[in-house]
Amino acid sequence: MARIIGGLTTSHIPAIGNAIARGLQDDPYWKPFFDAYPPIRAWLAEHRPDVAINIYNDHGLGFFLDKMPTFAVGAAHEYRNEDEGWGIPELGAFPGDAALSWHIIESLVDQEFDITSCQELAVDHGFTVPMQLFWPGAPDNPDMPRAVPISANTVQHPIPKLSRALAFGRALRRAILSWPEDIKVVVLGTGGLSHQLDGERAGFINTEFDQWCMEKIVDDPEALARIGRMELVEKAGSQGTELLMWLMMRGALGDRVRRLHQNYHVPVSNTGAGTMLLECVG
Numbered sequence: 070m071a072r073i074i075g076g077l078t079t080s081h082i083p084a085i086g087n088a089i090a091r092g093l094q095d096d097p098y099w100k101p102f103f104d105a106y107p108p109i110r111a112w113l114a115e116h117r118p119d120v121a122i123n124i125y126n127d128h129g130l131g132f133f134l135d136k137m138p139t140f141a142v143g144a145a146h147e148y149r150n151e152d153e154g155w156g157i158p159e160l161g162a163f164p165g166d167a168a169l170s171w172h173i174i175e176s177l178v179d180q181e182f183d184i185t186s187c188q189e190l191a192v193d194h195g196f197t198v199p200m201q202l203f204w205p206g207a208p209d210n211p212d213m214p215r216a217v218p219i220s221a222n223t224v225q226h227p228i229p230k231l232s233r234a235l236a237f238g239r240a241l242r243r244a245i246l247s248w249p250e251d252i253k254v255v256v257l258g259t260g261g262l263s264h265q266l267d268g269e270r271a272g273f274i275n276t277e278f279d280q281w282c283m284e285k286i287v288d289d290p291e292a293l294a295r296i297g298r299m300e301l302v303e304k305a306g307s308q309g310t311e312l313l314m315w316l317m318m319r320g321a322l323g324d325r326v327r328r329l330h331q332n333y334h335v336p337v338s339n340t341g342a343g344t345m346l347l348e349c350v351g
């Protein structure tokens with residue numbers, strides 16, 4: 070039977086992909102951010118997950134304003150990176166696990182989450198940057214797990230409620246645990262924390278709110294699920310809606326988790342960057 074071993078959060082800022090491509094990990098601007106990752110890589114090397122469920126938000130690449138699924142699940146054999154960003158070297162395709170994807174889709178729809186299934190899905194920095202952070206050299210790192218991308222709409226309102234994001238994660242947990250193969254699964258929640266890239270409040274970051282979120286996500290995700298969507302935009306900025314991914318991830322981990330590692334660094338580009346490793350208990 071499939072097991073969920075833990076969850077990882079990270080910002081997915083495109084500038085990180087650029088810093089990786091240029092080897093800037095020890096640069097004074099970047100070092101406090103990149104220093105968060107070796108302990109998480111050590112945990113991954115010890116536990117060797119077979120599959121990474123990568124919960125991210127598409128930024129207008131795979132989906133655009135003309136068609137915007139609220140929740141979408143990848144069901145492809147591989148996922149191409151077509152991110153526009155920063156002139157970084159092209160990455161190869163990321164291998165998927167179509168059989169597991171279809172099981173998850175069947176189970177979610179059975180649980181009345183009427184998602185969009187995607188047999189073809191181009192992925193952007195929301196998906197690729199975290200894979201590169203956790204598995205350096207990805208997609209060419211032989212230890213990199215197969216990926217199942219799951220995207221929620223944070224681009225075009227109405228976005229899903231935070232309570233719905235948490236409920237989605239819990240349904241995803243039931244879906245994964247009912248997969249008969251004996252595999253280990255890690256769940257990524259990518260994006261956030263507070264940031265606003267445009268409009269009058271461009272550059273807005275709310276450190277106090279970010280740190281409160283990093284506390285609550287461990288033992289009290291319900292407190293986060295009670296935040297209203299417009300309240301989230303006020304507190305975290307218009308792109309701080311990416312906190313939805315953290316709630317979806319957290320729902321998939323079950324009731325009890327152990328926080329093994331965390332880092333908060335601000336700013337990276339325009340964003341409060343929160344990195345966490347939560348291990349499932351029991």
Ligand code: DHB
Binds near residue numbers: 084266308340
């Ligand atoms: C930035 C952050 C994001 O989440 C994103 O998708 C693009 C850019 C930034 O801070 O630059």
Ligand code: FE
Binds near residue numbers: 081128311
């Ligand atoms: Fe983003």
